[in-house]
Amino acid sequence: MMWQDATVTYPQGFQAYAAAAGLIVGRLDMACLWSVVPAVFSGLFTTNQAAAAPITVTKQVAAKGWCQAIIINAGNANAVTGQGGLQDAYTMQQYMADHLGVASEQVAVASTGVIGVPLPMDQVQQGMSQLVDAWQQQHSDGVKASEAILTTDREPKTLACDVTLSSGVVRIGMMAKGSGMIHPQMATMLAFFTTDAAIEKSILDELMRQAVSRSFLRVSVDGDPSTNDMAVILANGQSGVHVGTPEDIEQFGKALAHLARQGARMIAHDGEGATRLITVRVRGAATEEDAALKARTAVRSNLVKAAVYGGDPNWGRVIASVGSVGLPFDLSAVSLWIGTVLVLEGGLPVPMAEDQAHNELEADEVVMDVLIGNGPGFAEAWGCDLTEQYVEINAHYRT
Known part of the structure; x- marks a missing residue:
C-alpha cells in the first residue's frame, strides 16, 4: 500500500462537488459525491435509538446494494424532526436523482449539525441546485467537498492510497468529518470511502465491518454517540481490477483498515477544543474485544483526558479506567508506560518515573501502553484531552 495525499476523487470514476447553501454562514456547507457508474455500496450506521432521518434513507440504499451519488449537508442533522424530517430527506434524495x-x-x-431543528428546505434546495450546476459543468473538487461536510472540525480529513493486487493496482480514497459527539456506538461520525476496485458486495460488507471495528469503533472524544453516524464505501470497478483471490481480499482489507485507522486518528486529534491526541494500547488481554473495551474506556475517561491536558502524569487514572470494565486481570502483572517512560511495573509504581513522564505529556500525541497479562488480546483506541474550549464550544453550540 502506498499513501497518497488525496481525496475521495483519487480513485478512477469519482467526482465531488461543493456548495454554499447558507446553512452555515460564510462557508461551504453542502457536498455531492458522484460515481460515473453505479457502485457497489456498503455501510455501517449508528445504533442510537434516536437515529436521524438520513440514516433511514441511506440504510435503505445500502440494503439494495448499489449507489451512484451521496448528497451531504452540514449545519443541520435533520434528527428528531419527525415525519417531516424524513420527508425532507426523501425530497433531497429525489431531487438529486x-x-x-x-x-x-x-x-x-447524509446530514450533520444541530439536532431537533427542521431543515430549511429553501436553502437546501439552493445548495442542491448549485451542486447540480457544478456536476453539469464538471467542476469536481474533492478538497472543497471535504471542507463542505465539516461542522466544528478545524480541518478536513482526507487520505487515499494505492493497493497492488494480483491483477493490477486499485485506489481507495476517504473523506471524513467528526469533532464532537464522538463515541463508539457504530462509527460516530460521517466517513465516506471510494474505490475503483471491482468487488462483490458480500466481501465488501465484511471488509468494511472489520475495518470500522478496528478504527472508528475505537474513537472517543466526549463519550456521546451521535444520531447521524455512518461509514460507507462505494466500489465502482473502474480500474478493471477484481478483488477476487484470497490474497487480494486480504491485501485490500488491510489497506481499507489502515485508511480507516488513519481517519479515526484524524478525528480524535481534531476533537473539539483538543490540544493533544491520546493513544491507549492494551496488551496481554484475554481477547482483542476485551483489550478494545479497556482501551476505549481509558481514552473516554474525563479524568485521564483532563490529566493529559494539564500535563499531569496521574497514571492511576489510566489503571482505574482499565480495571473498571471487561474481564478480570491480575494487578500484580500490570505495567504501564507513558510514552517511553515506565511508570508502573508488576503492579507497583516506579520511583521517580513521574518526573520523566511529565515531559512525555507535552507531545502532540500522548501514547500510553498498558500490559495486563500474557494473553493474545491487543487493541488500541484514540481520544483527545479535555480543555476549557470544549466546554465553551458545547455551551453555546445552538446559541
Whole structure:
C-alpha cells in the first residue's frame, strides 16, 4: 500500500462537488459525491435509538446494494424532526436523482449539525441546485467537498492510497468529518470511502465491518454517540481490477483498515477544543474485544483526558479506567508506560518515573501502553484531552 495525499476523487470514476447553501454562514456547507457508474455500496450506521432521518434513507440504499451519488449537508442533522424530517430527506434524495438522471434508490443522504431543528428546505434546495450546476459543468473538487461536510472540525480529513493486487493496482480514497459527539456506538461520525476496485458486495460488507471495528469503533472524544453516524464505501470497478483471490481480499482489507485507522486518528486529534491526541494500547488481554473495551474506556475517561491536558502524569487514572470494565486481570502483572517512560511495573509504581513522564505529556500525541497479562488480546483506541474550549464550544453550540 502506498499513501497518497488525496481525496475521495483519487480513485478512477469519482467526482465531488461543493456548495454554499447558507446553512452555515460564510462557508461551504453542502457536498455531492458522484460515481460515473453505479457502485457497489456498503455501510455501517449508528445504533442510537434516536437515529436521524438520513440514516433511514441511506440504510435503505445500502440494503439494495448499489449507489451512484451521496448528497451531504452540514449545519443541520435533520434528527428528531419527525415525519417531516424524513420527508425532507426523501425530497433531497429525489431531487438529486431527478437532476443527475439516476434512480432515487441509488442516492444516499447524509446530514450533520444541530439536532431537533427542521431543515430549511429553501436553502437546501439552493445548495442542491448549485451542486447540480457544478456536476453539469464538471467542476469536481474533492478538497472543497471535504471542507463542505465539516461542522466544528478545524480541518478536513482526507487520505487515499494505492493497493497492488494480483491483477493490477486499485485506489481507495476517504473523506471524513467528526469533532464532537464522538463515541463508539457504530462509527460516530460521517466517513465516506471510494474505490475503483471491482468487488462483490458480500466481501465488501465484511471488509468494511472489520475495518470500522478496528478504527472508528475505537474513537472517543466526549463519550456521546451521535444520531447521524455512518461509514460507507462505494466500489465502482473502474480500474478493471477484481478483488477476487484470497490474497487480494486480504491485501485490500488491510489497506481499507489502515485508511480507516488513519481517519479515526484524524478525528480524535481534531476533537473539539483538543490540544493533544491520546493513544491507549492494551496488551496481554484475554481477547482483542476485551483489550478494545479497556482501551476505549481509558481514552473516554474525563479524568485521564483532563490529566493529559494539564500535563499531569496521574497514571492511576489510566489503571482505574482499565480495571473498571471487561474481564478480570491480575494487578500484580500490570505495567504501564507513558510514552517511553515506565511508570508502573508488576503492579507497583516506579520511583521517580513521574518526573520523566511529565515531559512525555507535552507531545502532540500522548501514547500510553498498558500490559495486563500474557494473553493474545491487543487493541488500541484514540481520544483527545479535555480543555476549557470544549466546554465553551458545547455551551453555546445552538446559541
